[in-house]
Amino acid sequence: MIQFPEKFQERMQQMLGDEEYAEFLKSYDLPFHNGLRINTWKTKPQELLQRMGVDLKQVPWNETGFYLENKKQFSKHPYYQGGLYYIQEASAMLPAKLVNAQPGEKILDMCAAPGGKSTAIGAALKGEGLLLSNDISKSRAKALLRNLEGFGIINSIVVSEYPEKLSRYFPEFFDKVLIDAPCSGEGMFHKEPSMTESWLRMGSEEYHKLQMEILTYGAKMVRPGGKLIYSTCTFSPEEDEGSIAWFLQEHPDFHLVEVDDDKDLCGCHCIDHGHPEWADGNPELTKTRRLWPHHLEGEGHFAAVLCRDADSEPMGGKVTLASVPKLPAEMESFFQFLETEGIHYPFDKKRLLVQNGYVQYIPEGMPELKGLHIMRSGWFLGELKKKRFEPSGAFARGLTPDVCDKVIAYPGDSEEVVRYLKCETLQVDPNLKNGWYLICVDEFALGWGKVSNGTLKNKYPSGWRLV
Numbered sequence: 150m151i152q153f154p155e156k157f158q159e160r161m162q163q164m165l166g167d168e169e170y171a172e173f174l175k176s177y178d179l180p181f182h183n184g185l186r187i188n189t190w191k192t193k194p195q196e197l198l199q200r201m202g203v204d205l206k207q208v209p210w211n212e213t214g215f216y217l218e219n220k221k222q223f224s225k226h227p228y229y230q231g232g233l234y235y236i237q238e239a240s241a242m243l244p245a246k247l248v249n250a251q252p253g254e255k256i257l258d259m260c261a262a263p264g265g266k267s268t269a270i271g272a273a274l275k276g277e278g279l280l281l282s283n284d285i286s287k288s289r290a291k292a293l294l295r296n297l298e299g300f301g302i303i304n305s306i307v308v309s310e311y312p313e314k315l316s317r318y319f320p321e322f323f324d325k326v327l328i329d330a331p332c333s334g335e336g337m338f339h340k341e342p343s344m345t346e347s348w349l350r351m352g353s354e355e356y357h358k359l360q361m362e363i364l365t366y367g368a369k370m371v372r373p374g375g376k377l378i379y380s381t382c383t384f385s386p387e388e389d390e391g392s393i394a395w396f397l398q399e400h401p402d403f404h405l406v407e408v409d410d411d412k413d414l415c416g417c418h419c420i421d422h423g424h425p426e427w428a429d430g431n432p433e434l435t436k437t438r439r440l441w442p443h444h445l446e447g448e449g450h451f452a453a454v455l456c457r458d459a460d461s462e463p464m465g466g467k468v469t470l471a472s473v474p475k476l477p478a479e480m481e482s483f484f485q486f487l488e489t490e491g492i493h494y495p496f497d498k499k500r501l502l503v504q505n506g507y508v509q510y511i512p513e514g515m516p517e518l519k520g521l522h523i524m525r526s527g528w529f530l531g532e533l534k535k536k537r538f539e540p541s542g543a544f545a546r547g548l549t550p551d552v553c554d555k556v557i558a559y560p561g562d563s564e565e566v567v568r569y570l571k572c573e574t575l576q577v578d579p580n581l582k583n584g585w586y587l588i589c590v591d592e593f594a595l596g597w598g599k600v601s602n603g604t605l606k607n608k609y610p611s612g613w614r615l616v
């Protein structure tokens with residue numbers, strides 16, 4: 150039994166009325182709605198489920214999401230380790246769906262860690278365009294980076310910055326900005342009942358202030374005609390309709406758009422609209438959406454899609470694109486690596502960036518980032534060491550076996566693949582040529598291995614190791 154704070158109970162009862170409030174409480178007797186979201190950059194949902202021999206129920210509002218009954222079975226699977234899906238609560242799959250990322254777009258995920266939405270956006274971009282994923286917390290941004298690299302996303306920049314600073318670097322730069330805001334997390338009470346304690350410590354009022362600040366700076370980075378997507382995992386009207394009502398008053402060049410015609414998004418008619426009466430009465434707020442745990446199989450979310458008028462006044466400021474210095478002579482070892490190991494990825498040399506020996510492939514049209522706390526600017530390929538190149542795990546993850554001559558593919562149910570993921574040394578066919586191999590689970594890249602006379606030295610990153 151979850152011990153809901155008294156104030157929370159009173160407010161919810163007032164919002165929902167006695168009858169609906171009783172249904173709301175009853176929904177907590179059911180199990181938590183976990184799900185998995187498939188990495189569509191690597192595979193197709195039905196194909197993957199078929200390979201795994203499972204038949205999972207689809208999340209109605211996201212065709213790449215499915216409900217999970219046994220999380221353990223799925224979190225140990227080599228496909229999970231290989232970044233083929235992300236484990237995520239079902240209603241948290243809504244915001245990235247509303248971003249509706251299209252290849253080639255420039256998208257900012259402002260509060261991105263640990264990457265539940267960024268991995269979905271990155272997958273939808275299909276390697277084209279640019280995803281800037283930010284989180285103010287450096288430790289959480291590390292997990293974000295790990296998840297994006299694990300998913301094989303090659304066009305993301307990961308930074309850890311204050312929204313105000315970002316807004317000075319990227320005025321009106323993005324097609325879409327997602328603010329999955331820090332909030333009082335009432336929709337998390339089911340998963341983590343201890344969240345009720347932090348709810349008591351920091352209430353909606355504080356979060357609302359923070360949300361107004363983040364929204365203010367987020368808006369500055371949306372291009373005219375671009376979109377701002379706002380979401381929370383709380384039921385608090387102050388942080389949901391309240392934050393959007395305030396935003397609309399302050400930003401007349403933005404308007405709310407209908408997120409769906411109900412049928413398109415879902416078909417289940419289970420998603421509620423926003424409630425103007427819980428904020429300033431602006432009827433436009435009905436265009437926002439609420440997911441309730443007693444209406445659908447999900448823990449609860451709020452989402453709004455705002456569009457900036459195409460003819461809105463320019464806010465001023467200019468984005469300079471990153472200039473890429475001439476490649477150092479040591480890069481010869483990188484090109485030699487590609488040739489010797491038979492890797493035929495069509496790199497555009499103008500996008501190869503070397504910094505302190507780290508080789509990165511920057512996204513097309515990458516802005517200047519100097520002065521920001523950057524964790525990754527693009528696809529991290531590896532390190533230039535004394536006269537040799539050492540490829541990174543992220544390099545492997547961004548590759549597919551069809552561009553590599555030397556591949557060792559283990560079946561998904563094999564013992565070898567588990568041993569590889571545990572960083573063990575393996576024996577391979579003694580007739581295999583020595584050198585670097587892309588190690589795959591079926592046809593999906595996992596990492597590198599180096600063959601030497603029938604022995605496979607394991608080059609899987611120790612930080613990714615299966616325990």
Ligand SMILES: C[S@@+](CC[C@H](N)C(=O)[O-])C[C@H]1O[C@@H](n2cnc3c(N)ncnc32)[C@H](O)[C@@H]1O
Pocket residue numbers: 259260261262263264265266267283284285286289310311312329330331332363
């Ligand atoms: C709801 S969580 C984000 C979850 C994430 N979008 C996902 O899907 O995995 C909110 C995040 O906002 C970050 N945050 C808090 N204050 C922030 C600020 N002022 N600017 C940017 N991020 C902030 C927190 O560190 C936290 O990771």
